[in-house]
Amino acid sequence: MRRPEPRSPAYAAGPPTLADVADLAGVSRQTVSNALNNPDLLRADTLERVQAAVAELGYTPNRAARNLRTRSSQLIGMRFVPGQEGTANAAMDRFVHSLVETSREAGYHVLLFAGHGTDALAGYDDLLRSTAVDAFVVTDTFLGNPQTTWLEDRGAPFVAFGRPWDQPEASHPWVDVDGAAGVAAATEHLLGHGHSRVAWIGWRKDSRIGEDRRSGWTRAMHAAGLSTSGLASRTEDTVASGRDAAAVLLDEAGATAFACASDTLAMGVLHTLAERGLVPGRDVAVIGFDDSQVAQVVPGGLTSVRQPLEQVAVEIVAALSGLLAHPPTSTPNVLLAPTLAVRASG
Amino acid sequence: MRRPEPRSPAYAAGPPTLADVADLAGVSRQTVSNALNNPDLLRADTLERVQAAVAELGYTPNRAARNLRTRSSQLIGMRFVPGQEGTANAAMDRFVHSLVETSREAGYHVLLFAGHGTDALAGYDDLLRSTAVDAFVVTDTFLGNPQTTWLEDRGAPFVAFGRPWDQPEASHPWVDVDGAAGVAAATEHLLGHGHSRVAWIGWRKDSRIGEDRRSGWTRAMHAAGLSTSGLASRTEDTVASGRDAAAVLLDEAGATAFACASDTLAMGVLHTLAERGLVPGRDVAVIGFDDSQVAQVVPGGLTSVRQPLEQVAVEIVAALSGLLAHPPTSTPNVLLAPTLAVRASG
DNA sequence: ATCATGGTTTGGAACGTTCAAGTAGTCGGA
DNA sequence: TCCGACTACTTGAACGTTCCAAACCATGAT
Structure with missing residues (x-):
């Protein structure tokens, strides 16, 4: 028994843990962990038994505990810059959705944060030092934007949507549209x-x-x-x-x-x-x-x-996955060709 | 000493921890923790010493560890539904930004996820059971959308942007525009x-x-x-x-x-x-x-x-903060009045 | 001098997971 | 029969924080 007193259903609080599953399946915690992360290591019948227990209890690993142990959060941080009022450039909307969708397929979630100017760097800094995110997607790489340089100096993993125009020495991965x-x-x-x-x-x-x-x-x-x-x-x-x-x-x-x-x-x-x-x-x-x-x-x-924003998202997530892999693999920078949406005006 | 061997700068890996700060300030871990979370408990000079150590090391609490211990993530989940192509309704953009901004002031970050139809519920379910988020903001409360009912059944904390039109028995907090x-x-x-x-x-x-x-x-x-x-x-x-x-x-x-x-x-x-x-x-x-x-x-x-989306965000975050407070306090549901942006067409 | 008091500080345990190292059990070859 | 090698699984520790209970220490009252 993992707890001094087994919890009766009436007093059950919180989701089941790895230990609960292990008890039910009659194996150790580590075996359950392996069943989820390295199923190949288990004998077929054991795996089946564990999976049944997982299903019965509706177990899902606790994110915080996993994050603490693995030193990763499966989160990708992105500063959300809204389209300016009075302009027509709401491309962000489409890009963010593609990014969220693609990230999910790669096992990541997207965390948004705000902040303008120097304030923006504070946002990056906070998330970075508290190890709240594994990496960043940087979207505004315009002239003299210190974000990419700042992140590079800190050794923070990130992928830029946009070429490093003014930084020939930049060495971070990027994806851009031609x-x-x-x-x-x-x-x-x-x-x-x-x-x-x-x-x-x-x-x-x-x-x-x-x-x-x-x-x-x-x-x-x-x-x-x-x-x-x-x-x-x-x-x-x-x-x-x-x-x-x-x-x-x-x-x-x-x-x-x-x-x-x-x-x-x-x-x-x-x-x-x-x-x-x-x-x-x-x-x-x-x-x-x-x-x-x-x-x-x-x-x-x-x-x-x-702009092929859906494809941009795919390439960015691919680059991120490479960055965060063990060992890290670098992907070539990508320049995508836009298409022309022809309507009556031209 | 917290570690068998004190790390020399050359081998320093990872951000400083609470124990590092404690060592430097000559106090216990718990005192550092209190300095950050309950500064009132410390004697003035001790507090100052700890704060100096925090500043010197550039310490920021590790999110994962804090999340694990406190059973909260300071994250608010939101399903991101992009504006449909060919329509003019990109209000989401403005709302999301307001929400991110307001959440930050209340100490929360916004986590986006995707998924359509039943898939959407899977997204909620996953985040909920892995205790990845503290609460949700639900934005599409149209006819027969099962999300709110589903979340209520599960006792998940959430605030809806939109009235529970078809559910007179609904008891969740909501904010809407009239x-x-x-x-x-x-x-x-x-x-x-x-x-x-x-x-x-x-x-x-x-x-x-x-x-x-x-x-x-x-x-x-x-x-x-x-x-x-x-x-x-x-x-x-x-x-x-x-x-x-x-x-x-x-x-x-x-x-x-x-x-x-x-x-x-x-x-x-x-x-x-x-x-x-x-x-x-x-x-x-x-x-x-x-x-x-x-x-x-x-x-x-x-x-x-x-629509006064900025104010909607403020009210939603206020309701969320109430929901997540100890003890939870309930806020009245809010119906906000929109304004008219007058231009040449009328 | 002793004792309760209240403000400060501390050490151990716990959150739930994965890592590292270790223990059985099995098989085949010498 | 014994050893080595491999497979399958287990055990204790660790990640970095906060909770809990206890310890410390002045201070003033008894």
Whole structure:
């Protein structure tokens, strides 16, 4: 007997433990443990007996005890950054769900935490030192974000969604989407539909992601023997900025099509077209980036570059599993190609 | 000495433990524990000494060990249901962030899990029996959803976002948004702008949430002495359904304004208006529900009922904290009033 | 001088699991 | 018959924390 007094059902408190199962099956605790973690070690009939006892009691291993002993939590931490109000970039939603789903298949759960700026590092630090999570998924790897460097310095296992743009010396695994290829495909799509004055509306120059996407546009334009001069605009990621930029490009550059760094900017273009009575897709073509819900439901529909977020999640979890394996195995960094969700606007 | 051999820095592995801090401060483990959890019990100078040692070593309590001993994980489980593709209802994003933020302030983290249908119950069951989470937040309390009943039967602590529509005997705490009041406010807003033919486009009759929102419309119409007959449509929550319903209501009921059960349906109305060259807000008024990103960035902007999700999160965490307190305290169920985000469409 | 008092501090045990080492039992070959 | 090697299972310890009961120590009252 494991306890001084066997608990009568009436006083039963808490879920059954390994020892309860062991008593019922007439084996030792360790054998039960092995039945769950290394079934190969048991004789067939013993295994069966233990499994029957497990089923009868409805036993599930206590997470805390297992975590303590194995020094792992089967948890993956991720800072949850919500889509900004007034923008169309709610890709997070889709990505998080894919990540949760894929992690489950690999035996992990996803733990969310918050915090902005330096506060964010505090969140990482806390979870790391209390050994609350086994690893992190880092999603915002934009310019000068100290997170990845900080985590690397600490030897914390993590996988980044996003390339280490500004850190040639970075050695952490990452998965990213080839934004340039996506925009190039979008631009080629527009060129293929007869447009030659394809304008670009993107973000300010200090955004590496923005510059990468822009490079897809220039590449496709130059490959078609077209000049890009006067056809590009760099601005804030807001609808109003997109609208203003579109007005200028229509008037001063004779643009007939737009490739945009985001759906938010593309929506700005649609504003301008609506104001002028121009029909998207017929008079002027527009392509956004992210295939947000906005792109999907806006009247007419907005053609948009769609990131393969489900696949990103799969690759990230694969990399994480490698990192956390014994011994750790490293996976190659992955750059995935986006697809084009074609709708009426382009 | 806690270990046979004190670890030299070169061989140091893993974060410092309570015993390390105790050694450094020259007190017992228990005193360090008290310094962290019940500082009042310590003499001022002892407390200071311990805190200095904690700071010097950068000690953070090991979560797994604490969880094991206290039988609590400081984790709140939530099934993550992503917004459907092709709809505009990405309210989840905002809610999750608020919940994460508020939970943190109360000392909890949010753990996500997936699973659909019966699979969902398996997710709850697993986390519950492995004592991986202290409580749940249940978000989809629609018709016939077995989750709440199942959890109640098992005595699992949880708070629902959503009323127990079909379970008068339900006794769990819940927080909800008064959809009827929101739609009533929307309808009154439209009436106040001179409309008398205000139509309703909602969901099928088996949606209790949909019927609740609809009742806000009828209430406001009747209060203004107006008939609702012929002015209502019940359909699927898709853009196409909203578009079709709007066409019918315009043609056959002479509707001049629309109140909708969702932004998705409202976007459908905008489709129809665009097809007919009607300007939202000038020719025909439209109000949606959820204040999604779509409503915010669509050209002209879509007026929409906005749920106070931040406050919902606060109330939910308050209820959870009560549930998990020793002894548990029950909080009253809360029904929050939404607001109207007014834009050009209405 | 002794004793109760109350504020501080301590040592041992316990939470439920897995690791490391060990003990039977079995089989085949010398 | 004995040994080595292998299989199947068991035992005690350990992970790092908090609970519990007991010990310590001033202080003032008896």
